[in-house]
Amino acid sequence: QVQLVESGGGLVQAGGSLRLSCAASGRTFSTYTMGWFRQAPGKEREIVAAINFSGGITYYADSVKGRFTISRDNAKNTVYLQMNSLKPEDTAVYYCAASNLYGRWDVGSFASWGQGTQVTVSS
16 A cells, blocks of 8 residues: 655635645656545545546546646646636645546545645635
8 A cells, every 4th residue: 555644734814825845755656547635523524635646637626627736747646726816615634645546536445544734714
């Protein structure tokens, strides 16, 4: 399994931006589908965005389309989530996850998870 460490969370005002990073260990990062998920208090974990092994295919939840961008740098074993026009409802713990399944974006398809990073958006 790949080890994942997220960074970049914090407190931001509504309308602001944050960039999350997820650093992965191991030499097989470029073979994994990567995803960003989030979980707010009292709610289930949900997918935010995902990207295939090459970066050529991406998926976004409807709630973040046009505001968030997922990208990856396989040379640096890192996946990013650029979050713009943040809203208070984006407040959650954000998790990075890795999957060796192709074209699957559900929580259960991701076997490796980071520890999470808190994102808080104030109104």
